Amino acid sequence: MSSTSTCLLCATTSVMFQRSHSLVELEVxxxxxxxxxxxxxKxxxxxxxxxxxxxxxxxxxxKTLQNKLKEYASAGDEA
Structure with a gap:
């Protein structure tokens, strides 16, 4: 038995971002x-x-995602 645990959501997200070469880069x-x-x-x-x-x-x-997208649309962002 392995004592290492893995966050499946993190692993899934990481793999998906690697496949699509999508990264979110933020400036300080x-x-x-x-x-x-x-x-x-992204x-x-x-x-x-x-x-x-x-x-x-x-x-x-x-619903939260939908609300965020409406907020971005009303601010003039592409969503």
Whole structure:
């Protein structure tokens, strides 16, 4: 028996990002809101805009993701 445990969500997310070559790079001084926006949009991109899967990967509800996307759209961001 192995005593090593693995976070399946982390492993799944890591593998998916490696496959799609998607990375979120942040500069020091980036606001948490902006970092969240970039992570959400990049995750959507990596799931081919599958909102249900993106929400699962991000660990948020589909409703929360929907609300964030509406917020970005009303601010003029592409979502």
């Amino acid at each position: 001084g980036t606001t948490v809101d902006e970092a969240e926006r970039q992570l959400i949009l 995750t959507l991109e990596s799931t081919n805009n599958n909102k249900t899967r993106a929400a699962e990967i991000l660990g948020i509800s589909s």
